[in-house]
Amino acid sequence: MKTFWLFLLSASAAFSQVKTCTLHPLLNDLLQQIGGDKIQNLDLIGETGDPHHFEPTADQLRSTTDRQLYFLSGKGMESYLPSLRNLVKAPARIIEVGQSLPSITGTCSTCEHDHEEEHEHEEEIDPHWWHSIENFRRAARVVEKELATADVPNAAYYQKRADAYIAKLEELDRWVRKEIASVPKARRQLATAHDAFAYFCKDYGFTSYPVQGINREQLPDAKKLAALISELKENKVAAIFPEKESNPKILASITKDTGIQLGDALSADGTNVKSYEQMIRQNVTAIVRGLKPWCSRCFSSFDALISWQIIHGLASSWHPISHVTFAVHFLVFRICAASHRART
Numbered sequence: 001m002k003t004f005w006l007f008l009l010s011a012s013a014a015f016s017q018v019k020t021c022t023l024h025p026l027l028n029d030l031l032q033q034i035g036g037d038k039i040q041n042l043d044l045i046g047e048t049g050d051p052h053h054f055e056p057t058a059d060q061l062r063s064t065t066d067r068q069l070y071f072l073s074g075k076g077m078e079s080y081l082p083s084l085r086n087l088v089k090a091p092a093r094i095i096e097v098g099q100s101l102p103s104i105t106g107t108c109s110t111c112e113h114d115h116e117e118e119h120e121h122e123e124e125i126d127p128h129w130w131h132s133i134e135n136f137r138r139a140a141r142v143v144e145k146e147l148a149t150a151d152v153p154n155a156a157y158y159q160k161r162a163d164a165y166i167a168k169l170e171e172l173d174r175w176v177r178k179e180i181a182s183v184p185k186a187r188r189q190l191a192t193a194h195d196a197f198a199y200f201c202k203d204y205g206f207t208s209y210p211v212q213g214i215n216r217e218q219l220p221d222a223k224k225l226a227a228l229i230s231e232l233k234e235n236k237v238a239a240i241f242p243e244k245e246s247n248p249k250i251l252a253s254i255t256k257d258t259g260i261q262l263g264d265a266l267s268a269d270g271t272n273v274k275s276y277e278q279m280i281r282q283n284v285t286a287i288v289r290g291l292k293p294w295c296s297r298c299f300s301s302f303d304a305l306i307s308w309q310i311i312h313g314l315a316s317s318w319h320p321i322s323h324v325t326f327a328v329h330f331l332v333f334r335i336c337a338a339s340h341r342a343r344t
Contacts (some may be wrong), residue, residue: 018151021067022152023078024051026130026270026279027097033165034143038154042067050245051269055080061087068150072142074098084088095146097139104198126214128268132199133173136276137166154231168216172277176284180204183291190287191232191240192259193251196268209237211250219250232258238262239290245271263290 017040021290022028028043035041042064045054051073061084064070070088079087081094088094106124129135144162148155180188188206192199195210209232212219220228232240232254241263242251255262264286273279 003263010044018069019067020069020071020147022071023054024073024270024274025049026276027071027073029275030097030136030139030143034140034158034162035147036157036161038151038157039147047274048272050271051077056084068092069146071092071146072096073127073129075101075125075129075342077127093146095142097142098127098135100142101129101135101138102132103161104127104202108185124194124214126198128196128214129199130270130276131194131197132203133169133176133280134203135199137169137321140165140169168277176204176253176280178289179284184287184293187238187291187293189235189237189291191237192266192268193241193243194268196243197266207235209240211240225250225254229254229257232260234317241266241286241290243268245269261290263287 008094017038018035018037019040020031021042021044022031022047025045025047028041028047031039031041044056044060044064045051049059065087068091070084070093072081072084072094075098077098078084081096084094105125119130130139140162141324144158147158151158185205188204189209190201190206191209192211194212195208195214197206198208200206201208209228211228237258237260237330239261240251240254242265244265244267251262254260266283266286267273267279270276270279273282
């Protein structure tokens with residue numbers, strides 16, 4: 001009998017949950033952060049899905065007909081939106097989370113001609129709004145509001161979870177700024193595979209050098225590529241970063257022609273990460289590692305060695321082996337410093 005009542009309670013809780021559907025990897029994480037156990041989310045795109053290329057099948061769309069709220073990224077990311085609108089009937093609602101967030105414009109992805117020709121360019125809205133932590137904070141409020149409207153009795157629950165998550169995002173932003181502080185302003189130049197990091201660059205004072213446009217299919221022609229290589233050399237860009245989702249062969253050509261080092265791969269669209277925070281931390285760690293001056297790395301290592309030698313020396317009165325270790329590391333430090341001077 002006890003098992004029967006537990007089953008009924010479980011079934012009742014599941015029935016009372018808000019049924020949601022997300023169509024972007026990072027939105028699944030955001031819904032879980034805000035909705036907790038009061039929602040039942042269908043992650044249609046999945047952790048490995050690529051928002052640029054995802055196109056739900058007819059069967060997938062039919063599997064969502066019991067959903068009350070559909071959360072999309074917005075800003076033009078979802079080309080299938082008209083088909084989804086035709087399928088979703090009231091009172092179910094489609095929410096383009098990014099639609100009300102501040103936008104910036106990016107490289108025109110439909111232009112195949114020489115830009116010297118007379119042409120009125122329509123600036124394309126950059127859909128990668130999630131690379132701004134401030135935008136993601138606002139997105140949390142958008143989700144909170146929509147869930148609270150759909151589930152009024154639990155409005156306070158959603159607000160409490162949104163407040164807690166926003167506090168985490170604010171802490172994350174402080175961590176990012178602390179990490180970036182170790183990169184000199186002159187070296188805050190972010191060369192990436194495609195034009196996905198403009199929001200990040202705007203928030204943290206970087207200059208963006210994308211090889212491809214907003215859409216990964218938009219490759220530069222020979223003239224644009226030559227101009228980009230010249231610009232990278234002129235501005236002494238320290239590293240160019242591939243992406244986990246895409247690593248075009250053209251990057252190898254650029255690093256070969258310029259001598260610029262290839263950095264660690266970044267996550268542009270939230271694919272193959274467990275959470276938004278994980279994506280930001282991995283990206284920032286890779287960017288700082290790639291752009292931080294060699295001499296800074298050497299000084300950090302050398303300072304640590306000095307501290308160790310002082311402590312060790314107090315205990316061993318500077319044993320001869322310690323002197324040898326110190327000399328070897330100091331030589332490595334001098335070589336790194338000389339390498340940095342040659343690079344700059």
